[in-house]
Amino acid sequence: METATSSDFGSALAAVGDIDGWLTDAQARRLWDAARGVPPEGQVVEIGSYRGRSTVVLARATRAPVVAIDPHAGNDRGPQEIEGYAAEAETDHEAFFANLERAGVRDRVRHVRRFSSEAHGAVEGEIELLYVDGAHRYGPARDDIRDWGARVKPHGTLLIHDGFSSVGVTLATLRLLLFSRNFRYAGRTGSLLAYRRERAALLPNVLRQLAELPWFARNLLLKLAIVARLRKGEWPY
Numbered sequence: 001m002e003t004a005t006s007s008d009f010g011s012a013l014a015a016v017g018d019i020d021g022w023l024t025d026a027q028a029r030r031l032w033d034a035a036r037g038v039p040p041e042g043q044v045v046e047i048g049s050y051r052g053r054s055t056v057v058l059a060r061a062t063r064a065p066v067v068a069i070d071p072h073a074g075n076d077r078g079p080q081e082i083e084g085y086a087a088e089a090e091t092d093h094e095a096f097f098a099n100l101e102r103a104g105v106r107d108r109v110r111h112v113r114r115f116s117s118e119a120h121g122a123v124e125g126e127i128e129l130l131y132v133d134g135a136h137r138y139g140p141a142r143d144d145i146r147d148w149g150a151r152v153k154p155h156g157t158l159l160i161h162d163g164f165s166s167v168g169v170t171l172a173t174l175r176l177l178l179f180s181r182n183f184r185y186a187g188r189t190g191s192l193l194a195y196r197r198e199r200a201a202l203l204p205n206v207l208r209q210l211a212e213l214p215w216f217a218r219n220l221l222l223k224l225a226i227v228a229r230l231r232k233g234e235w236p237y
């Protein structure tokens with residue numbers, strides 16, 4: 001495995017500077033650090049790639065193969081973009097490949113153009129690093145965390161975007177992971193939650209996650225205020 005250096009990350013960050021998406025720089029760093037630890041014989045799987053912002057960070061950080069699952073179908077595209085984006089989705093699909101090409105990782109990423117629930121057969125073996133950032137509604141988010149999470153190998157990493165921020169993602173996360181003894185909560189960078197697939201002591205694990213609820217409440221209030229036009233500002237990620 002190559003040695004990580006901050007300048008490597010700096011060039012990855014520069015490579016995604018013009019790519020649309022909702023991943024913050026600090027979250028890109030967390031993705032980078034997690035992917036950096038994946039050996040070449042491991043496997044990285046991303047659910048929800050959009051135009052490739054997170055995909056490029058992952059692929060630049062590791063020599064392991066990266067599988068990017070995204071139907072580019074015009075649903076669950078981004079915050080408040082649940083349905084009706086078919087035209088934009090085709091543009092997203094083209095932009096995704098153009099962005100991978102420009103960042104020099106086109107040949108290192110295998111795109112699976114399917115809904116995540118229909119993509120299991122297209123991915124073989126265990127997953128060292130799973131990044132969940134697909135549909136944010138409760139049902140699909142739950143299925144991603146449960147069914148794809150089950151494929152994360154022991155001591156592997158599960159990262160979830162929009163945790164303790166999106167209601168659907170948060171409810172799915174709490175339902176499946178709050179009392180889990182198999183996934184240890186390892187903290188968050190903004191709304192990017194990190195879990196390690198390892199035996200977790202129940203009480204500390206529960207308390208660590210419950211301690212995030214005030215931040216979740218703050219995000220909900222912020223979003224309500226933005227939607228009600230009581231406040232301008234950045235949608236929280």
Ligand SMILES: C[S@@+](CC[C@H](N)C(=O)[O-])C[C@H]1O[C@@H](n2cnc3c(N)ncnc32)[C@H](O)[C@@H]1O
Nearest residue numbers: 021048049050053054070076115116133134135
């Ligand atoms: C928030 S964006 C992902 C952002 C991306 N990770 C980035 O860093 O720019 C959500 C993406 O999930 C995709 N998506 C929606 N439903 C999906 C599903 N069931 N399975 C996989 N991807 C899905 C959408 O097409 C969209 O591109």
